[in-house]
Amino acid sequence: MKNIYILLTLAAFIIVPTGISNAQELVVNGDLELWDDPNNPTSWDNAESISQATTPIHGGTYSAGHTSSDSGTQDFQQNISSIVGGANYTISYYFLDNVTDAKTRIWSYWLDGTSTIPDHAAELRPGTYSSDNPDWQLFTVALTAPANANGFRFEVRVYHEDNNTGGLVYYDDFSFMAAGITPEPSNYPTGFDALAMGISINLAWTDAIGGQLPNAYLILASTEDNITAPVDGTAVADDVDLSDGSGALNISYGVEQCTFFDLESNTPYYFKIFPYTNGGADIDYKNDGTPPASTATTADVTIIESENFNDGWGNWSRVSVSGEQVWEIDDE
Ligand SMILES: [Ca+2]
Ligand SMILES: [Ca+2]
Ligand SMILES: [Ca+2]
Ligand SMILES: [Ca+2]
Structure with a gap:
């Protein structure tokens, strides 16, 4: 079951992620308070065009600025392991886009090992981008991990806006929380x-x-x-x-x-x-x-020869059929 709550403004209320008991935060350094250097927040796996910022911040001392580039999409990414297929998670982060030369969106995937899983495309890889707004915006979505998921690539991206580049959007307080336990299903299919x-x-x-x-x-x-x-x-x-x-x-x-x-x-x-x-x-x-x-x-068939070609040609030979030969039917 999916519930989506996208783009709630902070104006009305404040959510304190650490105030929820029995829930486990799976993003490391999601509040972006730890930095290896001014362009690399600690424990993030990919930080293209990221820079440490002290203003604006959503919480703590630092946020991350993400600069749009004329060399294409810039990614900011952390891979989360220990996802349990079938479990419920709440995924959220804050972003601020108040410039006309950058825009951002989430672009994340469930993972099976290193392979991406296509589920939840609308929620995790939306077709729309941020709109300019002076306030921090909250992205949050509650999803059930696909049955074969064991990881999650938490990624956000910055893009040029109307072919203008060099603008900064900001992020803070990334969160990936294991949700509570849900009851046994009501019915069989x-x-x-x-x-x-x-x-x-x-x-x-x-x-x-x-x-x-x-x-x-x-x-x-x-x-x-x-x-x-x-x-x-x-x-x-x-x-x-x-x-x-x-x-x-x-x-x-x-x-x-x-x-x-x-x-x-x-x-x-x-x-x-x-x-x-x-x-x-x-x-x-x-x-x-x-x-x-x-x-x-199953059908009553005798398998005379079987080769799925997953691992090569097996005992089959390749024959080229291009050329001048004309094949004819001989029914005598
Ligand atoms: Ca922070
Ligand atoms: Ca913008
Ligand atoms: Ca049961
Ligand atoms: Ca078996």
């Missing part, structure tokens, strides 16, 4: 259906509804009708290899489908789906009642 396609099986469902929506789903697979409910507090990792008789996939809310590949032919497979909230040690599966179940049998 509906319409859970397994469909064999050759030696793959596709599973589709309709997202659960109700007061507490799930953050993601665990789909368990087995070659026997023996699937039992997962245990709260123990996350189950993806297992795409069903040759040992069982497998598992974690799929974010909203995707509503997944596929298990490279199965045995002419074999029945059994599946159950369990919605969950939170992640890691806080994961809370819906594990009461009767979970949706479905089964499908």
Whole structure:
């Protein structure tokens, strides 16, 4: 579930991030009070055209100024690890743009290792920029980490404005907070259906509804009708290899489908789906009642030759078909 609160001005109230108990701040030096030198705040991973500033500040003694350049977008970035897929986070920072020769926006990604995850593009990589305003502006968004996320690249950018460069926008008080624990999902999804396609099986469902929506789903697979409910507090990792008789996939809310590949032919497979909230040690599966179940049998085919070309040509040979040769059908 997503709630967006963008561009609240500071005029009406003040939020004190450190006043929230049981929440963990994951940005290091988010208040920009520590600097290795006047162009590099401590613990930030990329600081292009960043300069230490003492005015304006949102809090403490320092903020960071970000200067627009005619050599393109300038990035300011900190990579956050120890993200838990399925957990809820609140992401926020303050910015000040009151010049006509610079503009800024957030440009951040969830990460799976070093790979970016496309989720939450509208919130994390918006199509709009800051507008000139003499007051500090708060960006804040509450998001659920995608099921496969284990990191977050917290990045903001400065751009030239109307082809004018050299202007400064300012940042202060970056925050990435693990939100509180949410309850078990209210309901199971509906319409859970397994469909064999050759030696793959596709599973589709309709997202659960109700007061507490799930953050993601665990789909368990087995070659026997023996699937039992997962245990709260123990996350189950993806297992795409069903040759040992069982497998598992974690799929974010909203995707509503997944596929298990490279199965045995002419074999029945059994599946159950369990919605969950939170992640890691806080994961809370819906594990009461009767979970949706479905089964499908793969096609009765004999695989004569199989090569997925993921790692090269295997035992296949490459043949060029360009040239003067004209191929004809001989039906005699
Ligand atoms: Ca500060
Ligand atoms: Ca501006
Ligand atoms: Ca397995
Ligand atoms: Ca539970």
